[in-house]
Amino acid sequence: KEREWKGPFYFIQGADPQFGLMKAWATGDCDNGGDEWEQEIRLAEQAVQAINKLNPKPKFFVLCGDLVHAMPVAIRPPSLPRSALLSLSLIHSPAGTL
Secondary structure (H helix, E strand, C coil): CCCCCCCCCCCEEEECCCECHHHHHHHCCCCCCCCCCHHHHHHHHHHHHHHHCCCCCCCCEEEECCCECCCHHHCCCCCHHHHHHHHHCCCCCCCCCC
16 A cells, blocks of 8 residues: 555655764764663653654654764674664654664
């Protein structure tokens, strides 16, 4: 049903959540950081709540840019990106979730 275009619609583009950047900025060491995600997760949850209140719902949500601040080899433990994605996966959209 969602594969057929019927009239106007809108979508939301999120950009550059960069989980871990807030700590790097706070400490003045933007070459490092990326090991604390709590503030970014709270902001992502606020964005999800706002998106889910929209009526009509967006057809889809696309996320571009850097997902995390740290380089992939520096992310420890490897499960941290999953905790960040979980906060975004709660978006209600007819096309599905992440």
